[in-house]
Amino acid sequence: MRADATKGVVETMTTGRPDPGLNAIMSERRHLLNLAYRLLGSLAEAEDVVQETYVRWYAMPRHQQDAIESPGAWLTTVASRICLDLLGSARARRERYVGEWIPEPLPEHTEWTMVDPADRVTLDESINMAFLIVLESMTPAERVAFILHDVFRYPFAEVAEIVGRTPVACRRLASSARRRIRTSRAPATPTARQADIVRDFKRAWEAKDIAALVGLLDPDATTIADGGGLVSAELHPIQGSEQIARTIIDIAGKAPDMTILERTVNGQPGLVLQQAGVTVTVIAFDIADDRIRHMWAIRNPEKLRPWTN
Incomplete structure (x- = not known):
C-alpha cells in the first residue's frame, strides 16, 4: 500500500474516534520518509514503510497511544526497525535481481526539505547517488546506526534501542560506516x-x-x-x-x-x-x-x- 493512501487509511481507522493528535502524528511523515529512503535507497519501499508504521500506530488502543510519551520517537523507532528487517531480506532479493541494482533516483520535487536549515548540507549529501551506493556496501546494522546517528543526529543510546545492540556496539558500527564513506569520498566539486x-x-x-x-x-x-x-x-x-x-x-x-x-x-x-x-x-x-x-x-x-x- 503506497503512502498516498495514508490519509485515507488514517481517516478510516479513526472514523467515529476523534483524534486531537492526528495533525502532530501525521506531521512526522516527512521525517519518516527522509529516514526510510536513506535507509532503503527506494522511494517506493520508503513509502510502504511509512504506511506500515502508521497502520501499527492506529492499530493500538487509544490508551496505549496516550501512554507513549513521544509519539514521534515511537514512529521513528518502528519505521527504523521495519527498515532494518527489510535491509536483511534485501540482500537475498538483490542476489536474484537481473543485472546491477542501483538505488531509486529522486526527482527534484521529492527532495524533502528539513525544518532545521543547519541540517541541509548533511541531508543533501546523504541523498546523492554516490553516497547511497556506498551505503549499499554496509551491513544493515551499520547502515541504520550510521544514518540515525551521523545524518539524523540520534544519540547512540536511542540508536541502540532501535538496533537491539549496546550503545558501544552502535558506536563501533557507525565508526565502521564512517570509514567506508571517507574512503570512497572524492574532493567536493561545486x-x-x-x-x-x-x-x-x-x-x-x-x-x-x-x-x-x-x-x-x-x-x-x-x-x-x-x-x-x-x-x-x-x-x-x-x-x-x-x-x-x-x-x-x-x-x-x-x-x-x-x-x-x-x-x-x-x-x-x-x-x-x-x-x-x-x-x-x-x-x-x-x-x-x-x-x-x-x-x-x-x-x-x-x-x-x-x-x-
Whole structure:
C-alpha cells in the first residue's frame, strides 16, 4: 500500500474516534520518509514503510497511544526497525535481481526539505547517488546506526534501542560506516561546476563527439546500468572512458528520437532521457577533478514512476 493512501487509511481507522493528535502524528511523515529512503535507497519501499508504521500506530488502543510519551520517537523507532528487517531480506532479493541494482533516483520535487536549515548540507549529501551506493556496501546494522546517528543526529543510546545492540556496539558500527564513506569520498566539486560538466557531456552526446566525451570522462570511469530485467541494459559495468563514449554514441544511434534533458537527480546535476515524452532513463553522475568518475543509468521502469509526472 503506497503512502498516498495514508490519509485515507488514517481517516478510516479513526472514523467515529476523534483524534486531537492526528495533525502532530501525521506531521512526522516527512521525517519518516527522509529516514526510510536513506535507509532503503527506494522511494517506493520508503513509502510502504511509512504506511506500515502508521497502520501499527492506529492499530493500538487509544490508551496505549496516550501512554507513549513521544509519539514521534515511537514512529521513528518502528519505521527504523521495519527498515532494518527489510535491509536483511534485501540482500537475498538483490542476489536474484537481473543485472546491477542501483538505488531509486529522486526527482527534484521529492527532495524533502528539513525544518532545521543547519541540517541541509548533511541531508543533501546523504541523498546523492554516490553516497547511497556506498551505503549499499554496509551491513544493515551499520547502515541504520550510521544514518540515525551521523545524518539524523540520534544519540547512540536511542540508536541502540532501535538496533537491539549496546550503545558501544552502535558506536563501533557507525565508526565502521564512517570509514567506508571517507574512503570512497572524492574532493567536493561545486554544484555549478558539476552542472557545467554535465551540460558539456549532454552536448557532446547529442553531437556524437567521441573525443569530447572521452575528454570529460576519467580514464578509469565506470558506467553502471539498472534495467531490472524489464528493459534492455548492460548487465555488467562498462569501464574506461573510450568504451563508455562508444557505448553511449551507439545508444544515440539506435534511438534517434531520444531527447536528453538536464535535471536534478538526487540533489545533483543529472540527465534524463526521454522518448516520445516518456522518461526511459535517469542518469546520476559522480564528478571529481573536473572529470566524470561514475555514471549510474537507471532504466528499470518501476524505479522511474516518480519521473512520469
